[in-house]
Amino acid sequence: MFGAGGRLSLIAVLFLGVSGVAGSAQAQASGGTHSPHGSLDVPCQNCHTTAGWRPIRAVPEFDHNQTRYPLRGLHQAVTCTQCHVKPVFTNVGQRCQDCHADIHRRQLGANCERCHTVRGWQVSIQQIQQHINRFPLVGAHAAVDCDACHKGAATSQFQAMSTACFSCHTADFQAASSPNHVITRFPTTCESCHGMDNWLNAKFDHGSVGFPLTGGHAMPPRQCADCHVGNNYNITSTACVTCHLKDYQGTTNPNHVEAAFSQTCNLCHNTASWSNGSFNHSLTAFPLSGMHTVPPRQCTDCHVNNNYNLTSAACARCHLKDYQGTTNPNHATSNFPQTCDSCHNTTSWLNATFNHNSTGFPLTGSHMVPPRQCTECHINNNYTLNSTACYSCHQKDYSTATSPVPHTGFPTTCENCHDAVLWTDGKFNHSATGFPLTGSHTVPPRQCTDCHVGNNYSLNSTLCYTCHQKDYTGTTNPGHAAAGFPTQCDLCHDTVVWTDSTFNHNNTTFPLTGSHLVPPRVCADCHVNNNYTTLPVTCIGCHQTDYNNTTNPGHKAQPQFFPITCATCHNTMAWTGATFNHTQYTQFSTNHGNANNVCSTCHISSNNYAIFTCTACHDHGGNNAANFNHPNVGGYVYNSINCYQCHQSGGGG
Numbered sequence: 287m288f289g290a291g292g293r294l295s296l297i298a299v300l301f302l303g304v305s306g307v308a309g310s311a312q313a314q315a316s317g318g319t320h321s322p323h324g325s326l327d328v329p330c331q332n333c334h335t336t337a338g339w340r341p342i343r344a345v346p347e348f349d350h351n352q353t354r355y356p357l358r359g360l361h362q363a364v365t366c367t368q369c370h371v372k373p374v375f376t377n378v379g380q381r382c383q384d385c386h387a388d389i390h391r392r393q394l395g396a397n398c399e400r401c402h403t404v405r406g407w408q409v410s411i412q413q414i415q416q417h418i419n420r421f422p423l424v425g426a427h428a429a430v431d432c433d434a435c436h437k438g439a440a441t442s443q444f445q446a447m448s449t450a451c452f453s454c455h456t457a458d459f460q461a462a463s464s465p466n467h468v469i470t471r472f473p474t475t476c477e478s479c480h481g482m483d484n485w486l487n488a489k490f491d492h493g494s495v496g497f498p499l500t501g502g503h504a505m506p507p508r509q510c511a512d513c514h515v516g517n518n519y520n521i522t523s524t525a526c527v528t529c530h531l532k533d534y535q536g537t538t539n540p541n542h543v544e545a546a547f548s549q550t551c552n553l554c555h556n557t558a559s560w561s562n563g564s565f566n567h568s569l570t571a572f573p574l575s576g577m578h579t580v581p582p583r584q585c586t587d588c589h590v591n592n593n594y595n596l597t598s599a600a601c602a603r604c605h606l607k608d609y610q611g612t613t614n615p616n617h618a619t620s621n622f623p624q625t626c627d628s629c630h631n632t633t634s635w636l637n638a639t640f641n642h643n644s645t646g647f648p649l650t651g652s653h654m655v656p657p658r659q660c661t662e663c664h665i666n667n668n669y670t671l672n673s674t675a676c677y678s679c680h681q682k683d684y685s686t687a688t689s690p691v692p693h694t695g696f697p698t699t700c701e702n703c704h705d706a707v708l709w710t711d712g713k714f715n716h717s718a719t720g721f722p723l724t725g726s727h728t729v730p731p732r733q734c735t736d737c738h739v740g741n742n743y744s745l746n747s748t749l750c751y752t753c754h755q756k757d758y759t760g761t762t763n764p765g766h767a768a769a770g771f772p773t774q775c776d777l778c779h780d781t782v783v784w785t786d787s788t789f790n791h792n793n794t795t796f797p798l799t800g801s802h803l804v805p806p807r808v809c810a811d812c813h814v815n816n817n818y819t820t821l822p823v824t825c826i827g828c829h830q831t832d833y834n835n836t837t838n839p840g841h842k843a844q845p846q847f848f849p850i851t852c853a854t855c856h857n858t859m860a861w862t863g864a865t866f867n868h869t870q871y872t873q874f875s876t877n878h879g880n881a882n883n884v885c886s887t888c889h890i891s892s893n894n895y896a897i898f899t900c901t902a903c904h905d906h907g908g909n910n911a912a913n914f915n916h917p918n919v920g921g922y923v924y925n926s927i928n929c930y931q932c933h934q935s936g937g938g939g
Contacts, residue, residue, distance in 0.1 A: 359404030425482025501557030576632025601626035651706030725781030800858030
């Protein structure tokens with residue numbers, strides 16, 4: 287609608303209008319004009335010109351450092367539209383990935399700033415925080431570029447890349463020649479020997495193969511080739527002789543081959559030095575002790591002429607001359623055993639001790655004290671004694687003994703009475719004779735002659751009567767002989783004292799019970815006039831007078847009712863508690879008419895129980911008004927005999 291000049295005039299008008307009115311987007315907004323930049327509080331002319339909205343001024347008057355995202359590094363040379371592709375400038379992200387595509391294919395995460403800066407994409411090891419991840423870069427790894435390991439630069443593999451040395455250093459492993467890693471089949475775990483600084487200072491932990499290097503294996507600082515000759519790293523044995531066979535074969539002091547020494551060199555040698563070899567004799571069946579070690583022994587002291595094939599540990603094997611030359615005592619003539627260690631030890635030959643217990647004859651008491659010499663018993667070097675009986679050495683002591691009595695006739699088993707402490711304290715165990723001594727046989731302390739009068743030790747009876755016949759015949763209370771008491775004294779007496787004798791009447795045919803015991807009875811209560819031979823065992827034998835004198839009822843007058851078998855009614859507790867079995871004569875109740883078992887209720891004559899009365903209670907006056915006129919009964923006679931004929935049990939007739 288306007289020509290060119292018209293358009294320029296319009297632009298000028300607009301420019302003047304803009305400069306004449308509010309100089310800010312606020313003024314535009316109040317006039318109804320809306321900024322495409324949103325709430326940008328900056329005058330339009332700071333960026334635009336009157337010539338047109340586009341292009342903006344070459345150097346806009348806008349300080350990006352006043353925003354939340356100051357421009358640094360390469361961001362300073364970037365044009366506004368390279369980041370602000372839309373008019374609303376606030377609709378722009380502040381993270382790297384908002385503008386920059388991830389050419390690492392998400393292997394390293396979205397935080398670009400962990401490795402990159404605004405100064406440029408190219409980075410160094412230091413710029414990626416020292417590679418702090420599952421493979422920190424140390425040593426020589428810290429001096430290489432990323433591309434040295436991550437081939438292909440930014441598009442390389444990062445996340446799944448192997449951390450094993452061999453994954454990058456395969457060529458180094460295959461090219462190594464000192465030693466040749468491939469031929470020797472070295473493991474590909476390079477870190478076992480190599481560090482991160484350089485390849486040349488490799489160190490191998492020899493202990494990891496089961497053979498630590500110590501002593502001469504390590505000093506002077508060893509090279510692998512010192513032992514692994516010809517690059518032989520396939521040694522499978524840790525035995526010393528594997529490498530030191532020539533040393534074994536060439537040794538002459540002593541000659542290992544001739545002596546058939548074991549090829550387990552470490553039994554005697556160590557890795558410090560061959561020449562300080564020491565042999566642990568305890569590993570053999572013959573440990574060295576005492577004089578076998580002092581003064582410090584040389585092997586040749588015992589192994590004469592390099593004889594190391596000794597097969598016996600017996601002392602006599604080396605000390606036969608010592609055995610044969612010994613005269614105190616003479617070992618050979620005494621037939622001493624050649625087991626020298628039975629008496630001798632390795633400390634010294636002279637302090638020999640013999641364990642007499644091993645002979646079956648232990649030495650005790652006076653056999654040891656004072657300290658005994660062998661010759662005190664083994665006179666004239668007689669060591670062939672074959673008896674342990676005391677009598678074999680002490681025959682004179684036996685023959686001359688007079689205290690306590692001459693031993694003639696005594697058994698020669700001396701140990702029955704004597705011990706090894708002292709002869710004079712002999713003690714005889716009387717229990718061994720079958721007659722143990724107890725009570726007064728031991729008190730007061732008895733001497734043998736108290737019983738063995740006239741040195742009579744041939745007593746062969748254990749009966750009391752053998753020694754106590756006088757006591758038996760002299761006893762008068764009661765008189766044992768006159769009463770015919772048995773001579774088995776121990777039936778009544780014990781060894782404590784004669785006078786406290788007790789007789790067990792139960793052993794007779796008449797055990798004592800009840801009043802036969804109480805009050806405490808003495809023998810004379812029954813055995814009157816020391817009669818111990820003719821007393822009867824029936825009650826009447828002692829109680830005839832009691833039977834004859836009894837009047838209630840009278841026993842003697844009516845023996846048909848009261849026989850002399852007293853025990854039929856009486857017991858030993860008391861005479862007055864007699865019980866009478868009335869049913870053996872009649873069924874008439876003893877409680878008839880409330881008689882209450884009182885015999886005299888019916889039996890009015892105590893000396894004649896054949897007489898009884900019924901009419902005493904059943905009279906014709908007071909107790910029977912009908913005068914015994916029984917209905918349907920006639921011709922009766924009123925007396926006790928006739929009453930009983932019909933009323934034999936006391937009931938109805």
